[in-house]
Amino acid sequence: GDADLILSAPYFIDATELGDLLPLTGTEFVTGTESRTETRELHAPDTAKPDNHQAFTVCFAMDYLPGEDHTIEKPRDYNIWKNHVPDLTPPWPGKLLDLTYTHPSSLQPRELGFSPTGSEDPSKFNLWNYRRIINKNNFRAETYPGDITIVNWPQNDYMSGNLFGENETDFEKHFEGGKQLSLSLLYWLQTEVPRYDKGYGWPGLRLRPDIMGTIDGMAKYPYVRESRRIKAVFTVLEEHVGKENRALITGKEENKAQDFYDSVGIGYYHIDLHPSSGGDNYIDFASLPFQIPLGALLPQRITNLIPANKNIGTTHITNGCYRLHPVEWNIGESAGNLIVFALSKNISPAGVRENPNLLNDFQTMIQRKGIDIRWPE
Known part of the structure; x- marks a missing residue:
């Protein structure tokens, strides 16, 4: 059989997309949706669902060459995806491969447009422009076709x-499923989209x-969009x-989130949960400009592993605003600096948080490196 490979180091940083080091190291973690009893969160469900994860996406790039035919071979699972209706609550408005979708905040059906030529009903949002990375008109002629x-x-x-979740084959199975969905979407756009x-x-x-x-x-x-998450300090x-x-807790409208004395960064994005494997439609609502607390980067028991992105101590709900890339980058920068600082002081990362003077020194260090830890007043 395969021999075990044992890696030893003073510290490890888990910068994987799915928190893969957490089960490998025996670090306690949670997955999916916590119950309202556990977290007291306004938008949490009554019952915890550890297997209820946000959707993931297999992205791809495409361009448009008028007058040419670049239709791909019909994908293996096209007939499945062409007729697939997501089973969600509240209901999805129809087939997934359609220009009508659920608007995230209103949860009402909304019709989108799609035209790579730009000729489209201006009242409809043109998906072609949504994540366009190159507009050929911004470049010299012939730079991009x-x-x-x-x-x-x-x-x-x-x-x-x-x-x-269930077994080690889940990743490859569902990654392939995601590829088939994306290829089916492309084929539908090439052949059937109105x-x-x-x-x-x-x-x-x-x-x-x-x-x-x-x-x-x-x-x-x-x-x-969703990882294993450490059980954090x-x-x-x-x-x-x-x-x-927050307004329910404080009794007034706030313009900033809870102030964290141990902040090691900042971020801001509305709480945006995509439809989930457990059957939830979008959960999308306002957040406040927030901080990244050092305590969320510290596992409760393991002392030499630090999470560096979506695997910090958030919930299914709050991951919806901490999962964004600029926040992840800040978490990663602060995690790396934390290890450097802890080694230089010969103290554990948790010890940095527990010692007010060391915490202040660490926060001063990362601010000097350009990491903001508080929003301007």
Whole structure:
């Protein structure tokens, strides 16, 4: 059989997308949705669902070359995805491969537009422009034959299973499922999507494997929205950062989230939970400009492993605003600096938080490096 590989070091940082080091190291963690009894959160469900994870997305890039036909081979699972209706509460308005989706905050059906030529009903949001990374008109002629857009849309959110949980084959199984969904979306756009001119499909849409650096044109790794999360010394709850829940706690409208004495960074994004594998539709509501507490980077028991992105001490709900890339980058920077500082002082990371003078010195150090730890008054 395979021999065990044992790695030893004073400290490890878990910068994996899914918190893969947590089970490997025996670090206690939680997954999925906590119950309202556990967290007292306004938007938490009555019952915990550890297997209820936000959808992930297998992104891809495409451009558009009018007059050409770049239609891909019909994907293996196209007939499945073409007819797939997500089983969600509140209900999804129809098939997933459709231009009508659930608006995240109102939860009402909303019709989108799609036209790579830009000729579309201006009252409808044109998905082509949503994550467009190249507008050829911004460059010298012949630089790009067409615009390039990244497809990370409601239509390729994969909610039919989780990347981790039951067994080690989950990742490959559902990553492949996500690829089939994204390829099916592309094929549908090339052949069947309704056009503003009453036609169907845009065969000039061209998959761009060179942009993704892969043979199949799909991203090298899924876009993950939810990870394993450490059982932390301090867990960020909705009452700390959610606008409505915070007002219930303080009795007044707030313009900033809970102040954390041990802050090691800041972030801001509304609480945005995509449809989930457990059948929840969007959960999307206002948050407040927040801080990243050092206590959320400290496991309760393990002393030499530090999380560095979505695997910190948040809940299913608050992960919805801490999961954004700029926040993750800040978490990673602070995690790395924490290890450097702890080693220089010959003290544990938890000891830095517990000692007011050392905590102040650490916060001063990261601020000098350009990491803001408080929002301006």
